[in-house]
Amino acid sequence: MDNGWLSVLLQHYNFPAALAAFAGIVVLTKTLKFLAFKLKPLKNMRDINKTRDKPKWNTPKYPPIVKANQKVGLWTNLVFFTLMLPFFVTLEPQPLWRVLLDIVIILMFYDFFYYLTHRFWFHGKGKMRQVHAVHHQARNPTYLDAHYVHPLETLVGLSLYMGSIAVLSLLLGPYHVVTVMLTFVIFTQLNIINHCFVELDYFPFKTLTWITRKHKVHHENMHKGNYATITLLYDRMFGTLD
Ligand SMILES: [Zn+2]
Numbered sequence: 378m379d380n381g382w383l384s385v386l387l388q389h390y391n392f393p394a395a396l397a398a399f400a401g402i403v404v405l406t407k408t409l410k411f412l413a414f415k416l417k418p419l420k421n422m423r424d425i426n427k428t429r430d431k432p433k434w435n436t437p438k439y440p441p442i443v444k445a446n447q448k449v450g451l452w453t454n455l456v457f458f459t460l461m462l463p464f465f466v467t468l469e470p471q472p473l474w475r476v477l478l479d480i481v482i483i484l485m486f487y488d489f490f491y492y493l494t495h496r497f498w499f500h501g502k503g504k505m506r507q508v509h510a511v512h513h514q515a516r517n518p519t520y521l522d523a524h525y526v527h528p529l530e531t532l533v534g535l536s537l538y539m540g541s542i543a544v545l546s547l548l549l550g551p552y553h554v555v556t557v558m559l560t561f562v563i564f565t566q567l568n569i570i571n572h573c574f575v576e577l578d579y580f581p582f583k584t585l586t587w588i589t590r591k592h593k594v595h596h597e598n599m600h601k602g603n604y605a606t607i608t609l610l611y612d613r614m615f616g617t618l619d
């Protein structure tokens with residue numbers, strides 16, 4: 378192997394920053410969950426989801442899919458945090474506006490390509506429709522259904538997110554650790570939260586309730602809209618909001 382090429386590559390490999398991002402994601406996720414479930418209405422909703430998940434977990438079809446899905450998630454994340462992210466993340470300070478702008482850009486860029494993938498590939502006419510149909514079996518989704526996804530679909534979804542980070546970073550330069558932490562937490566948690574059963578139609582839970590209702594509509598059958606996951610902006614723009 379050409380040594381010059383390797384040393385240039387290694388110069389850009391920032392493992393401590395990627396590790397800091399990973400640790401930050403774990404701590405932030407745990408802290409947010411701890412604080413959220415201090416609120417009684419959210420705790421009640423979590424209990425309802427647990428009660429509804431139990432019979433699903435006891436069916437023969439759920440555990441193998443959920444476990445396979447988690448396995449793929451684990452391996453994809455391992456590759457991302459060790460082989461990809463170290464090239465795209467930095468601990469060097471960045472101004473707050475840059476962090477905030479990057480968060481919006483990453484999430485909107487990803488959501489646009491996820492929208493297209495979901496609408497035209499997962500809901501298209503090819504084989505991927507059958508793969509996606511596994512997830513659509515859940516007509517009244519609860520927490521567990523966020524993980525009831527064919528492993529191939531999980532791989533595509535995560536690759537799209539990780540690819541978005543990579544492509545944008547090549548264009549805009551490395552991201553601050555906080556940018557990576559926040560986008561990752563928003564991305565993963567929104568993908569779980571939108572499947573939960575939440576009926577809290579009052580302040581400050583109205584938006585949360587709306588998010589879950591909109592995704593429940595998407596699960597009613599495979600002809601409904603609401604394809605995006607981060608915001609439903611693209612559904613609004615392209616006339617697929619249901
Ligand atoms: Zn779908």
Ligand SMILES: [Zn+2]
Pocket residue numbers: 512572592596
């Ligand atoms: Zn879903």
